[in-house]
Amino acid sequence: MNGVELFLLGRTLMKIGEEAMPTEGLREYSTSVRSVLIVASDIVENPGSAVGEIATRTGLPQSRVSGCVARLREAGAIASEPDPADRRRVLIRQAPDASDRVDLVRSTTIDPALAAALGTDDPDDVAGVVASLETLARRLTPGTLSRLRPASGRSRTSARD
Template sequence: MNGLELLVLGRTLMKLGSVAMPALGDESLPASVRSVLIDVTQHPDSSVGEIAARTGFPQSHVSASIARLQEHGSVVSSPDPRDRRRTLVRPNPDAKPAFVVVTGEPADDVLLQALRDPRALPEVRTALQTLYRHLLPPPSPAD
């Protein structure tokens, strides 16, 4: 696989991932911001740095996303009691039900629509899990 093929595959996977992500009751939130919200929901009381490490987004993007999600009413933040220089982010317990995140939904339906041969789904799923395991940073010990 050459660089162009890798880039095209990556863009295709990004588009599929964006379609597979829940809308969270507000279509105006881009997939990258929804990604941060899903991570916060799965890992409450995380710092910006921890969220950035898990999502692969730069800290500046995570900070901007958190600010947008706070305006949206989806998350709240507070100083870390152990290190007041850090800010911890968690889902807003008072968020409207439409903004509650249901996580862990498989992307099989979206993958099936994209595949030329639906019988390839198990092979593609295995290949994607292998890439995820080898290319993304390992989870932190707290995960």
């Protein structure tokens, strides 16, 4: 496998993941699932951040981060509080307790979306691919990306790329 094949596999996996997200009862949003997940991940890794800081780290426009934060707040996934050092800023962190929406997202399996993408109804085939993905997920966590970054701590790419 080369870098292009890996990149395309990653894109395919992201699309399957987006398809697996439960959407029942949700209204239309201007923010994509991908952007929301990027912002949510950054908030978990960097609790107590302001929108501008999240935008800088993720490479997403500040307006998109603000939209994602609003969506995450509506879902009960985050909490915010005024910055004690600057009351004009709001600091964002993961909500202490999971909301019903967060619980639903966490409990929904990828099996139906994966079966559709694979074009199979064979549960053993789907289970085999899920097991492979679970192995990759354990080995390649978001934290492993830090080993790819140059010594300066800056990534060669951003979330926009």
